[in-house]
Amino acid sequence: MKTAAPTNVHLTLRVNGEEQQVSFAPYKTLLEVLREDMNLTGTKHGCELGECGACAVLVDGVPVLSCLALALDCEGRAVETVEGLASGGKLHPLQAAFADLGGAQCGYCTPGILMTAKALLEKDPNPSRERIKEAISGNLCRCTGYQQIYESIEEAARTMRESKR
Amino acid sequence: MMRLPWFEFHSPRSISEAAKILAAEGPQAMLIAGGTDLLPNMKRRHQTPATLVSLRQIEALKKAANGSGVTLGAAFTLNEIVANAAVREQYAGLWQAAAQVATVHLRNMGTLGGNLCLDTRCNYYNQNYEWRKAIDFCLKKDGEICWVATASKRCVAASSTDTAPALMSLGATARLVSTQGERDVALADLYKNDGIDYLTRRPDEILTEVKLPAPEGWRSSYWKLRRRGAFDFPVLGVAAAVRTASDGTVEDARIALGAVSSRPFLTKGGELLIGKKLSDDAIAEAGAKVASAAKPMDNTDLDLYWRKAVAAEFVGYALREIRGDDMSATRVRIARHAL
Amino acid sequence: MTKRFDVIGKPRRRVDGRAKVTGLTRFADDVVLPRMLHCKLLRSPHPHATIESIDVSRAQARPGVHLVLTGKDFPVTFGILPVTQDEYPLAPERVRYVGDPVAAVVARDEQTAFEALGFIEVEYRPLKTISDPEEALATPEPRIHSYGEQGNIHRLQAFEFGDVNEALAKADHVFEDVFFYQGNTHLPIEQHASVAAVDGEGKLTLWSSTQVPHYIHRALANALQIPPAHVRVIACPNGGGFGGKCDLHNHEIVVSKAAILLGRPVKICLTREEVFYMHRGRHPVLMKMRTGVTKDGKITGMHTQTLLDGGAYGGYGAASTFYTGVLQTVAYHIPRYKFDACRIFTNKPPCGPKRGHGTPQPRFGQEVQLDKIAEKLEIDPAELRLSIVAKPDSLTANWLKIGTIGLAECIRKVVASSDWKNRFRKLPEGRGVGLACGAYLCGAGLPIYWNKMPQSGVQLLIDRSGQVTVFCGATEIGQGSDDVLAAIVAEVLGVDPYDVRCVTGDTGLTPVDLGSYSSRVTVMMGNAAIQAAELLRDLIARAAAEHMETVPENVGFALGRVFRADDPGKLMSFREAIVLAEEKFGTLGSVGSYSPPRSPGRYKGAGVGPSPAYSYTACVVEAEVDRKTGWITVPKVWIAHDIGRAVNPVSARGQVEGSVYMGLGEALMEEQVFRRLPPKLSNALVHKIPSLLEYKSLTSLDMPEVFTELVEDPDPNCPFGAKEVGQGPLLPVMPAVANAVYDAIGVRIDELPITPDKVLAALEKKAKGETPRVGPESFPDVPYPEPMLVPPPWEGGDGNSVNTPRRRPLKKEALA
The missing domain is CATH 3.10.20.30 (Beta-grasp domain)
Structure with missing residues (x-):
């Protein structure tokens, strides 16, 4: 081309x-x-x-x-x-968790982190805290200090594992 | 939004087709693989190639071969290198280097070949056009003076590749292909100590693959100094590879430094170890020797004197890891995570 | 009866949470309008120069270029403070820093506009570059501005509350320290963007990344010399603010003017480099602190001197200067206090308010000095602080009114959670813990322009559909202000917060609120919201009471129902109750207003510092320091914040953790620093690292675990007792890091950021037997004026000054 x-x-x-x-x-x-x-x-x-x-x-x-x-x-x-990410009106578990648990503050870095986390959970449905930290280490967030982001990803992973049972 | 300048775009399917385009278009054409180095540079108007030749569609650049040693196609992304079992098991230094480049996203895009050909960096140079205009430009691009060392006739921009020192310590070679034919060069010979003309690769040549010699008896390690656990380029890279006899006596050793010169280079520190065991004293002696060769400049993050002051310590980390010491706690402190 | 809350205090999804995770939150750069054009600014490559000529003809002739503007199109100066009208949207005659805008191109797309900038020819005549405060003090000419105190001094302030020299003379020990706090910037991930458009009625609308739409509305109308009634400013949700979007920005005026001239929408979005030039961030501050203490650690008096590098313009700088002094007194009892402050103009991007506005710098000095005091007196630093915590419901030496103070409880909490007693001075070599505290405003007592009107207004619309819409000028910058607003209205009306629609930050639709700065939103907007909601609730209660055959006082509201408090079985839906009220009273609506209580201080300058309430924080940081390299690792932070009451604990914790994040950045790596090229070869003075790569912000891998506790002691001045949480928790982090480094390896780094090279240098000094300290060695001779003397409340004062200070002229040699 x-x-x-x-x-x-x-x-x-x-x-x-x-x-x-x-x-x-x-x-x-x-x-x-x-x-x-x-x-x-x-x-x-x-x-x-x-x-x-x-x-x-x-x-x-x-x-x-x-x-x-x-x-x-x-x-x-x-x-x-x-x-x-959402299917129809239903939020992806990552979206729901980020909204519920403070994973998104200003919401500006959020889309990039959600997509990065989606790829992580597809590879590793039960990632350790360390694995999550590493996976999103290429996404800067100035608001949260990342902790509530980790918790959101862990909660989403839990929801997704449970829904697959 | 920072935007790219206009360019023509080619996406050839084979190495020979790409080589032909390069030969025909001349130096105003540039290769693009992952784009993670070239595109930011183009956005800052460091390079404004009229033509981009994408290597993405060339399957031949994504081949790996295991035989006596390992051959890695230059278009493997850095994360593909990290996922390569042979690399992980046999060439720890390369694995550690690749795993610490930039970020997850950039390693998903950036390639091995791209990291080896990475443009040299300098914080007088890696700035927007407008910023560079405010200092009346610099030797590396559009200007007359090297602001890092105003008396210098030579650009002192820093080589910032992580994988090159690791590959150097492992004795790797790179293959360069053009319409004129192909040649293999030892990795050390791929680089020149000049921040502008830092590669011996000609503009019409394509770096197609890297060959690593058989790993028998070698152990290797790479330690990267940077401010944060992700994103940052190295401001010091120490790559060591050591072959020991069964009694622990060093038979051969290579220690390479990155990010403290315009090229990655092999130091004389490795030679000091030959015939000795990796005792604390031998390690300290090698560290001092290697550190004396480090010439950091005030053109990257972190204080240059400090970067030089800690070089010996970083050599120690690498050699102690090769010796078999448990360096995991130190690794977590320096790399900010367990590799 | 203890009030049971249905909404307040419950961890919940914030009301705008869904929009933020679906990509639907519309940030300013997401606004796309038909026929929209794009603007780029040409900026000065010189730090200090006069503009000799500008030729835009070639740019104007480029295909796709619609308009080129220069300084002559903007005759009126602006500035966010009425006393500092020193900026032009495009510089007409003089540029004052690299990045100062001189021309604008509006074109069909951004690329075309960018390319056309290269065709504008500007001739400059360089002037002497003034790099830093010491150079500026020694260089009164050329003056960067023709106004200010004298030479290149922008502001001088001096206040003395009781005879401090006498207090120091009576002290058992006097500690004197000099500290330096490097400047740093907000670094919101969202780059500032604005879109201006003229509507069908010929009126201007500006969508912008701003924290202060009301101030922008006022200042923009003035800058463009058009009636405010014809200007509407819509603050889009900010992709992070942190104080960086509080000024009227030159680009906001430029695109507004362009939209008016062209009759088409015009957008601008700054590049990251330009965001570094917009700056308005943390001032670099050199400070000297002299503190007298008794042998048991009571402070007898304190003298704080500060020297601020203000950059090229005033901005909020006059306020920033005050803030380097005024809040030193609200954490601990300081019977006598003196502060001298000085702000300097230099040829760098202007500084301004960043999270903690002017107070983190002196707080760093004070908290590190307290650590030194505690060591010398052999008192545990936590115990020392506990023994001097300011009293609730008290006045400070400088006449600030403290209400509730949960600082002691915060200290006790972090001491317990961090196992302080077993770790301080007891961890192995190379590991240490440090403690520090902080205090902050819950809203500035006065607006930035003098007026007696409310500082926050809230309007409620409610109708037979059951919908509740709340209007307020407050601005969502990520902190959750919409959620606080919805929660408070929902709590009062007994409805679900997700049934409340928030219309905020729109000067065309919402009552005035001064904006999201000074941690004022929860308290001021919240109090106004309670007032509005209670007015409506009373109307509904009267209508429902009639129907339920009871008195209005006996009507309860909860969970979407309206019921008889004495007989909860008798109930109706909220919607049914509204219908009754609408039948009885007609169309329903209400407003609420909030003005802070008057401060007792009467002296000139007493307006900066008062607040309806103060929040308090205590923090313990653990640090590991490598002896051989100076490499610093922070594995854990424990923090407790006196929040009064958490409206939504999820958001509250997020604010605390985010503050720790930003504080660690300031402590360890963030620096807004500049390169001065060799003066013999060049005039250049450039931002050293205007990029997200080289301006270092912690990644997830660099961020330690944070253990957060909230201390809830409701403050009567605050809505449901809720104080601020957005800024205060940042304050103790930096000094706690410094104190932890000292505990780990016994070296004092008296300047920020604390980097490994400084630690190693201090360790080398220690090895040589020198003072193991890195930091500023001296404080320059600053021509502080004679102080305004205000006796503290306990020395018979009435809040007025007892003298009229004269200005001390610059020394002759300095003027030569």
Whole structure:
């Protein structure tokens, strides 16, 4: 594939299970395309340089930083954002736990942490506190001191394990 | 929002196709793998390549082979390296280095090849265009003076790769491929002590794989100094690999330093250990020797004199871990978690 | 009868919790409007220069560029304090720090606007760079501002409450210490963003990341010279504030002007680097403390001197300067007190209020000094503090009224939970524990502009559908102000908090509340909310009482029901009761207001420091320090906070833990520091590390376990007794770390942050037999004025000053 500047590129992105045709300037990162061209503003940004983790999304199930992923490079890959986390009106157990237990204060780093935690729990349904700390160590939070985030993830893991029984 | 400049984008499927594009486009084309180093730099206008050649679609760069030693494709992400059983079991130093790069997310994106080719860093350089304009730029990019050492004719930006010192201590080689052919270079020979021209890789060459020699008899360790448990680049990296006889006498040893020069480099500290046992005295002696080679500058986080002052101690951590001491409590204090 | 609460004090999901976890919370940069354009600012690359010329013609001609603005488009100065109108939205003639904006481009997209900035040609004539307070004191010319005290001194303050020299002379010991607290910044993860648009009626609306929509409303109308009635400011929920979004920001004025000129919405979102330039964060403060004590540890008098590096503009700086002195007296009994404060202009981004506003710096000094005092007197530091805790319902030397004080209980709690008695001075070499305390306001007693109107207003709408909507100008910045508002209304009306809709932070719809700063929201908004809700409840009770054949006083409200208190079987739904009330009284609504009690201090300057209540905190930090490297690890923190009463314990604990987090950052690594290039080669003075990578904020791996306890001693001035919790718990953390490092390895680091290189340097001094201390060696000669003399309450004062101080002129050689 070859793109000539400065015209837009057109391609199909699969976001939260839906395929969508998008047209965007080729210099745009996945972050910019999600927020500006697909109106998915749930994904946040704090630096756009890979230094905070606020923009974390899942690509093919793996947490990555959307600010450093070229949207061009995401064609054909499964992108998941916070907008796809709840099923219908029902919150994902992580969302419910974060809301209940203080995991979200200002809520700005929350989408990135939720997506990162989702990938963690898919790999490890019963993570230790240390494992959780490590998994979210690439997401800066200025509000909580992280403790209520750990508790939220542990509570969600418990709920998810119980619902699978 | 920080944004990338305009560029042309190629996504070839094979190494040879990529090499052809590089040869045709010349130095204004750059390779992109994980993008975690290049894209921030492009956003800050350090590099503004007209053409980006993505390595993501090239399956051949994601192959691993076990034989006499291990071969690792350059496009493995750092977390794929961390998940590689052979690496974990046989090349502890590389594993520890890869596991401590940046953050979980960045290791899911950044590649082994990318970490080896990481641009040198300097806090006069790793700034936005506007900031650099405020100091009238610097030697490394757009300016005349190295503000770190104003008398220096050479850029002193710091090599900040974690995996390179580890691979150096393990005796690894890297393969470089271009339309002109391919060559294998010892990792130590991949680097030059120049913050601008820090790689011996030519712009038309692609780093395709890294070969590690057979691990028999070797034990290795990597210790990284940085402020926080995640995100931060090393401000000191100590990689050691030691082969001992059954009685514990050191037969061969290599100690490499990272982040205290414009290149990672092998020190003379390893040679001091040969023929000795890893006694506290031998370790201290090697540590002092290695530390004397560290030349940190005032261009990274943390005080430079302090970084030099603790280098010997970090060499001690690595050698004591190789000796078999239980370093887990120290590791938790330094790395902020058990690796 | 003890009141049983249904909502207050129960751990709950906060009312805005769902929006925050679904990505639906609309932060300012999430606001997208039809035909919206994008703005970028061109900023000065010089720390100090005059602007000789600006040519925007090439930028203006770029495809996609709609508008280019420069200083001449903004003739009116602004500033958040009425006394400090020293900023321009775009600098017309003079730039004062690297990052000071000089021009703005509005274009079809951000990239186009950014690229066009490169086509603006500005000629500057550099002026002498003034880097720090000592350089500024020695360099009265050129003046960074033409106003202020003299030279580059912005503010001087001096107060003396009783003869402190006499008190020190009578003391058994006098301790004199100099401390330095490095500046640091808020670092909200959300970068400031604003969107301005003109509505169908031609009126301006500004959506912004702001903590203070009312102040922005006032100042914006003035800056643009348009009637306030034609301006509406909507504070979007902030992605973290911490004090960093309290000023009127230059970009807010710029996009507003652009939207008016273009008739189209205009957005700006700062980059992270620009957020570092906006700053308004913690002042670097050098301080000297002289404290006299008796041999049993009672304080006889204290003299605090502070020197603040204010940066390039005033901002809230005049208030910050006061705060480095005024709250030193509310934790412990200090019979005589003197403070001198001085704020300096330098060519750096302006400092201002950050969590704890001006008080963490002197609190650090005081609490470390107390540790030194305790050691010298051979008294346990916890016991020493317990013996000097200020009395409840008392006045301080500087005429602040203390109501409830749970400090002793906080100390006892952390002493117990941390096993202090068995660990202090008893842990093995390299491990230690340190204790410190803090005290903070529950809202500043006075607004930032003089007026006699309420500081918080709440309006309630209620109708036959059963819905309750509460309107208030308070702003959700992450702390949970909407949840406090809903909880209080729900508690009074006996409804479910999730049935209450909050409309907040919108100057077009909500009654004035001064905003989310000075830890004022719970107390001020909460009291106004109680008043409004009780008015409505009384109406409903009167209607329901008629129906239930009883008196209104006998009507109870709980769990969505209205019932006879003496016969709870007789009940109706809340909705049925509203219908009755609406039938009886017509359309229902109510308002509530809150103004803080008048402070007893009458002297000029007595307006800063008073508060309806003070919160208190005690903290124990454990530290491990490696002898060979100085490497510091904090494995655990125990903290107890006197909150009066927790409205929602989940949020309250989150505020405490978040404060510990931020405090540890300030103690160990956060620094807003600058690079001065060699003056022979360059004038440059740049922020050393304006990035989220190099400005170090703790990751999850760096954060210790925190054990939190809340002390609940309801304060009568506070809604349901609830005091603040957003800022106070930060205060003891930094000195507790310093004290713990001392307990671990016997070295004093009298400056923040405490980094391993400083620890190692102190250890090396110790090994050489020198004083094992790293910190400032001296305090410069600051031309503090003659103090205003105010006798303390117990020395026959009436709260007025007894003199009219004169200003001391700068020394001749300094002026030369």
